[in-house]
Amino acid sequence: MKERLVALLKLIGWTVWFTVGLVLVVAGAGAAMGALTGNWINGVITMVGGGLLIAGSEIGKTMISKMRVAVEDLQRAFKKAADSIEEQSKK
Secondary structure: OHHHHHHHHHHHHHHHHHHHHHHHHHHHHHHHHHHHHOOHHHHHHHHHHHHHHHHHHHHHHHHHHHOOOOHHHHHHHHHHHHHHHHHHHHO
């Protein structure tokens, strides 16, 4: 039981770490988009929220298909979210 709790806490820690990374990746694009609409903070919040939805969707698919989630799965999901946000901001 203790091992599972430690593993869960590690996954939560990595999720927070990857979320900070995602914020750093999309902050510039979000600020630019928000500046066009009048409030750069709203742009950053919207872009980060969209990225978290993409990452959450990928994590959910992994949970359904593999019945488990590892750090590599979190990393892949957040990388896909960051890549998607960067691709959208280039258009």
